[in-house]
Amino acid sequence: MRKTHPTSINFITDNLISEFSLIDRFFKRQTTNPSVAQGIGDDCALLSMPNGYELAITTDTMVENVHFFADCNPFDLGHKLLAVNLSDLASMGAKPLAVTLALTLPKVDENWLQAFADGFFALAERYSVDLIGGDTTSGSLTLTVTALGLVPTGQALRRSTAKPGDIICVTGHLGDAGLGLKINQGYDCKQPDAALKRFNQPDPQVAFGQALIGIANACIDISDGLVGDLGHILQQSQVGASIEWESLPLSEEVLNYIEDTGDWAMPLTAGDDYELCFTVSPDKVKNLTIPHTKIGVIESLPGIQLNKSGIIQSLEVKSFEHFS
């Protein structure tokens, strides 16, 4: 026999009215891609796919006190979180289409959220990327984006397809973001603005990645430093490389930093540049339409041989251990 019930009840469910208002207020924008059949607002987003394309998918997480500090400018953080994911799309030659955003927040700080969203959408709009879904939860500040892009079927740029004899090229300058980090850590740079901008608001090389389709044999984005990322191409392609230190594209500020400190390895190892490193067979170099610098050659034997001022040395690649 069932008990009687009170005449009025407030139904407290595990659902988030505040989640809806958060998303509505800060993250729900008109979508721009005709492929987006359903954006934020249902259990799933829906995308239609044009013929002749594959979908490229990547996920990157940024964690407070690991990837950024608590006092990080939220505009920069919104930019950078999206940029690191678009950079992965760029490295495959994919055109960005849409992203989801999983936000774990310790509290609701409306000024913080507005600035974060402003930074996120300023970059999203530049590349016509629609935010199509997400989740907001409470916890330590942890931010995950999953990015979706389109790449012509069978033509994505891989890590595993570099060939001996390929010319190794990079876009842009190396080490600027690394210098930005050094400046944040106290290095006294006379012209700090450009390096800080590169560190805080990296530009994903979206157009350059797409322009390499059909030309480059292999490609990766330089998120973890040239040596580490080129190392992935070498490992997966089962080849090696020789690199000329004097060929590295370095800004005046980075050259000054090296002269000041002797830390010539910084542009080889510092992360966060988000330039592209790619390999091209010599007969296709003439087809390159994007600004680039040739820094070395793919070799048959494994390992990286660095030539610096005529002294050749083998580079040993060790990686930062998150969990040591």
Added chain:
Amino acid sequence: MRKTHPTSINFITDNLISEFSLIDRFFKRQTTNPSVAQGIGDDCALLSMPNGYELAITTDTMVENVHFFADCNPFDLGHKLLAVNLSDLASMGAKPLAVTLALTLPKVDENWLQAFADGFFALAERYSVDLIGGDTTSGSLTLTVTALGLVPTGQALRRSTAKPGDIICVTGHLGDAGLGLKINQGYDCKQPDAALKRFNQPDPQVAFGQALIGIANACIDISDGLVGDLGHILQQSQVGASIEWESLPLSEEVLNYIEDTGDWAMPLTAGDDYELCFTVSPDKVKNLTIPHTKIGVIESLPGIQLNKSGIIQSLEVKSFEHFS
């Protein structure tokens, strides 16, 4: 003028050798879907899309001490993290295809990771879902899955398309997972196993969702309790509902719990059942091929009217506030 350099250097990059070994060891499996052109191992995964389908995309995060406790069985956690995402696909009528996994871990506990992966893949294999990418970072335990599925173009089940006169139906039983939570919190249930299993290892209604395509007018999965989730359908469809409490499908254990405690509202409000709530026009009810229970009717006027033992009351829906 540049400084001389040491003759041997260990290049420490910001990259994760341990991330690769973690992923290789626990999360890299042979993919099973022919649509997966590239799985784990490059900057992006690549999916080809069959003609006539849209891609359904959803993201859900689970956070320690918010969605589960630190002593949660990792096998169950791996299962549940995937299940909640597959349930979102099911609620749109999508067939699961692939997922990405973003794992933020406070430390590497190999036994924990193995059990988590076992739970995750046991469910993934049941539905031929490929894990195609992800990210591992260090931080407070936070788990995000983005799930991708296929749904026939234009036929996805929405929240916004319920119509006055539709019959409201649910799959399975309501409140079993809620009872599981009560048992975890100390309620003395004589037959606890089924309820605990429903709470710890919910079954996403993947096949049922797909079977509702072309029949149901609207659908949602019951993750946050019947009243809250039905409320989303009502709000987005701009309709109301009347529900018969005596029609709710309740297990013997839930009926016993209500008799013990008087808490008859529990099966209306408890989350985590991951059954489907859907609406069907009366002339299509005969086409339903899946087990279901009719619990009410869609009304023109907004709000939910509950009839319990002949007493009719309006339900006020309030939501759990993560950020209050």
